[in-house]
Amino acid sequence: MFPIRDHNPSLKTPLVTYALIAVNIVVFVLSLGPMNDPAMVEWFYINFSLIPQLSLPQTFLTSQFLHGGFMHLAGNMWFLWLFGDNMEDEMGRLPFLGFYLLGGVAAGLAQVAADPGSMIPMVGASGAIAAVMGGYLLMFPRARVDVLIILVIFFKMLPIPAWIVLGAWLAIQVFSGAATPGDVGGVAYWAHAGGFVAGIALTLPLFLRRGGPAFWSRTHGHPPQPQGALPAAPQFHSQDRTSSMKDTEPRRATCHCGAVELSILLADGLNTVRRCDCSFCSRRGAPAVSVEVGDLEVVRGADTLTLYQFNTNTAQHYFCSVCGVYTHHRRRSNPNQFGVNVGNIEGINPADLGNIPWNDGRNHPSDR
The missing domain is CATH 1.20.1540.10 (Rhomboid-like)
Known part of the structure; x- marks a missing residue:
């Protein structure tokens, strides 16, 4: 060791x-x-x-x-x-x-x-x-x-x-x-x-x-983190949500209190940003963007995360146990992907993304 x-x-x-x-x-x-x-x-x-x-x-x-x-x-x-x-x-x-x-x-x-x-x-x-x-x-x-x-x-x-x-x-x-x-x-x-x-x-x-x-x-028992620990993220606006904005460098995403920090790579940019109207996501409210499992790393605060599951107990929804903010979830529809809270990603304001498409979570194929 x-x-x-x-x-x-x-x-x-x-x-x-x-x-x-x-x-x-x-x-x-x-x-x-x-x-x-x-x-x-x-x-x-x-x-x-x-x-x-x-x-x-x-x-x-x-x-x-x-x-x-x-x-x-x-x-x-x-x-x-x-x-x-x-x-x-x-x-x-x-x-x-x-x-x-x-x-x-x-x-x-x-x-x-x-x-x-x-x-x-x-x-x-x-x-x-x-x-x-x-x-x-x-x-x-x-x-x-x-x-x-x-x-x-x-x-x-x-x-x-x-x-x-x-x-x-x-x-x-x-x-x-x-x-x-x-x-x-x-x-x-x-x-x-x-x-x-x-x-x-x-x-x-x-x-x-x-x-x-x-x-x-x-x-939370960690040294203070510089804001530049990961490359600075460019600012996105609604007209930027195109395939040309694919990431080549990881981004930093944090919960509200900073106890949890993720490093993520948006291989398809913001093309996959979605909202969901299932019984849980409609209450949670945060839009999520898709990240491949291999492109997400919990840099800090893995032991601070808490897990919530319901219904089929397939999807895994993670939250900061300190501030309560949703950070990411492993998808039921595709276990090889995470959905990441767009509002946690440095340099991205969900309000700038225009009309975000909705997924029909109330009629999920896995529930049929």
Whole structure:
């Protein structure tokens, strides 16, 4: 199980996150030179890596920028890139930098406390990044993270809430740390666990200033989303509802409160916009446009959607459980299509679409 990406672009360019990644890469490249001289290697590790028995003060900082190999560096920088931008957005650039470094120091202290007599050098940014992950869990527990699941020869990408991904990661660190003898080198599990807990503790004041649990209620446990997360949608008017307006880029559609966000591709433009006079749709009132099943993605808020079915229980009607707005439905007449609420689509005003055709839902073929 490996996190690949999230669906939570930052509102601002995460300059500190990028700078930390760049510094780590530069330090790694520069450190390759001394590795050919055994005496230089010994001096280098004593003065810059964190050796618990020595615990030289400067090494609690310098060790955060050293890595034992390319894959060690690549894995750490991937996690920093994945989770750092939203935390930097929420904290601000300089506070995030201080948070990152303090989290790394706390991770080092945790490893020293777990095995104070060890002479095994500890290097890597993973303790500081674990603090970022801990803060992310507290602030954005329901953010979706795409995780690659590998089962022998089978590969599957699944969007999983951050609290599951990060909670599972922490559990692995604690279990592995408890099961690994202190005199065995390898992974500094207690640094990871200590950094994670420190990240939660350091983020707690910010979380409380945002309102604590009320912050989760406002944001639904997700980072704030930039309006430009998807390409801007052109404005449509009644005369534009023609086959020439087929989409080549996805559109953004949201419910009223923003808890649910869809990415949709209108492969046939607005040619398929319809109203329906069935017992349900006539009460719902919203016109819908057809979207192929493969052209709709729930970007945010899948766990906020509620399902309503009636009569044959074939059609699946989805609503935001927070604001109550209808978002989309899977059609009874064609299960390979969704109908999407036109009023939710960014840049489209249903009032500009002129006379919208009606489907005869009261005499549906499936009811005969």
